[in-house]
Amino acid sequence: MACDVLVIGGGPVGMLLAIDLAARGVTVTLVEARPAGQLPSVKCNHIASRTMETFRRLGLSRAVRAVGLPDDFPNDIVFRTRMTGKEMARIRIPSRQDRYTATGGPDTDWPTPEPPHRVNQIHFEPILFARAAADPRITILSHCRFVSATQDPDGVSATIESLDDGRTITVQARYMAGCDGGTSTVRKLIGGQLEGDAVIQRVQSTLIDSPALLGALGSGPAWMSYNYNPERAGTVLAIDGIRRWLVHNYLLPDEADFDSIDRDAGIRAILGVDCDFPLEIVAHEDWIGRRLVADVFRKDRIFIAGDAAHLWVPYAGYGMNAGIADAMDLSWLLAAVIQGWASPDILDAYVAERKPITEQVSRFAMSHAARAIRERTTLPPEIEDDTPEGEAARAQVGEAAYRLNVQQFACAGLNYGYFYDASPIIAYDGDAQPAYTMHDYVPSTVPGCRVPHFVVADGRPLYDLLGAGYSLLVFDRSMDTAPIIEAAARCGLPLSVLHFDRTLDRVPAEYTHNLLIARPDGHVAWRGNAIDDPSGLVDRLRGAAREP
Structure with a gap:
């Protein structure tokens, strides 16, 4: 099997790289370990404005904008003591029906035809997969594992293993891109190592089903809810605006073992409900927030992008979106060489451009994470009290939370300033x-x-x-x-x-x-x-x- 570019990893970064390359006339083979059509875990919840511009250019923005929360569901960020507790502050974010017309708010008047979109990965990734599967320039090898590769001055030869029957597939490509996540096999192949801060925050992350929660909220619904109380701090994201919620339980610095924390009890503390409140754990994927950047982004004809190249606490939603920015830079550079109008030396620009930006963005995220951790671990003890002192404490915490977090949820600088x-x-x-x-x-x-x-x-x-x-x-x-x-x-x-x-x-x-x-x-x-x-x-x- 032969192609121009072999892409390892069929998440949003790898799929968009393949789609964009194909739009430029480049043939692509895309390798993904999941079976065709299998939904991802509920990881990314935000599509940045720059990424929405990419979707617009590729003719995908309307379809992506149409999925996710209901049209009128507030995309607000709210700060509460608990989900069923008292509201302390709210960052107003337009719902989908008002996204293009709203003005005057902290997350409006974006300098672009495509403002951000709050939506979970499980809703938009199938749109990308359908587009890639329909493109004759893209061959998708689903339920397959990248094993190894060698390269010479003319190209890359990769060995792929089918996870269905164990057969071996050899792919010959001019170039290869590893978009295969934080444990990237491609990064290890090119001798890359992650450097930086290995542990910033441990997060017990759980997808729950709870149809009763929407009606039990302490104040109006929101896309994202920060919950600050002395017992257990956590963030809850609305996945479908009806019954599915993603709960992030932020472990304390001395809680180093995920399994030692009672998952159900932690969720109920964040929600502010007792053991009889109906909820079901659907799935969980615990993770460690880090600030790690690969020391090598490229070796000759092999490149890495996305989580394969950098990992950090995804503040401002700039985990996946930073990876897509990598892919869009790499895509047109590879296409320029393959189309024949650019010197192969143009590919030197990928590392020269993306690695410094990666360092900058990762430090933005780390700095914000440190302040957020300090904020939720130094709460006034009376914050939940129904007293004048409790009300004053909530006002103080709410004002500080708004001031800190409006920067990441109205992040024009992160999108357009770099x-x-x-x-x-x-x-x-x-x-x-x-x-x-x-x-x-x-x-x-x-x-x-x-x-x-x-x-x-x-x-x-x-x-x-x-x-x-x-x-x-x-x-x-x-x-x-x-x-x-x-x-x-x-x-x-x-x-x-x-x-x-x-x-x-x-x-x-x-x-x-x-x-x-x-x-x-x-x-x-x-x-x-x-x-x-x-x-x-x-x-x-x-x-x-x-x-x-």
Whole structure:
């Protein structure tokens, strides 16, 4: 069996890598250990805005947006003493029916046509699987295990084992990507080791069925509920908005053994119900929050992405979403080489771009985790008392919780603020990219930044106009663009040209130059008012520049 790219791991990261590669004309073999169609565990509960943009580009956003909680179910984050206890604070998040129209809240007015979507992985992963299975460029080897691989200057030869009958399948590919999770076999194959903080938080995680809980809540429903009390702190997520709930029981620092903690008792303490309250444990998957980053992301023709490359406490939902960002960067780089218009050296950009961002995001998550742990383990003892002192304690804790957590649930900085400042395929101009935080984002056209969003005169967002390859944005029609267009054509570099009227199209002030080149992944590759060396610029964009 032969293909252009072999992808190991059929979770959201691996499937989106395969789907995006196929959309670029690349043939893919996707290997997944689960049987075809088997649902994943209830892990990821949030699709970040940047990921929703990817779904939009691939024609999947409407289908993904349509699943999950009921249309009118509040996507709020609420802070209570217990699920059936007193509410202390609430971060207002629009429900699905209001997602595109709501304004003025902490999680509205996103600089994008696709704001985030709160939905569990069990609802959206089947959509990805159906899309991948229907694509003739993708071959899915379900219920199969990656065994080993060797590589030479021309490609990769991998051994795959069928878990149905034990037969061995050999796959020949030009490149291979390991999206096979935290215990990644591919990472071990390329000699990668995870480095960082091995234990930040132990979490006893349980999916329960409890139709009675929705009616027993201490205040209005919410997508995510933080429960803070001196007995047991935990988070509860609404999975279907009716009866399924995911309960995260945060173990105390001295509780090192998952099995020593009574699961049922812990759940009931978080919910605030007695032993007679009806609930059923459906499944559980306990986990350890970490901050670990692989020291190696690539060896020659083999790459890793997602949890195979980094693990951290998934604050702001940026576990899976960071992995998808890896995959989208890797996808267009691999496609560029396979399509023949880029030098193989362009692949050096993957590590140069994604590894520094991984370090930044992981430290954001670790810092937030430390503050959250401190918050829920230093509660006033009177927090549940029905007294003026208890009310004052709840107000204090609620205000602090809101202030801390609104940063991760309205995380424009984490979605749009990050930039690539040391990439070999970006033409920098000496200006510094704006700093960002998990929450704060300053739009900028400094090379390496995300191309700032705007809506043109006919109502279409810029991102719907960008091409699958590079896009030249022209803000002054007097500019002579023929030399760069001709230089791109000589090398086969895909370059679409878009003209804008600064006034009619309401072009933001951040577009300070008359010309800008956007990369396939929406980052600024170059900007200027004249192109002095069009052939040199094209060589830079396709990874063939002679100088760093």
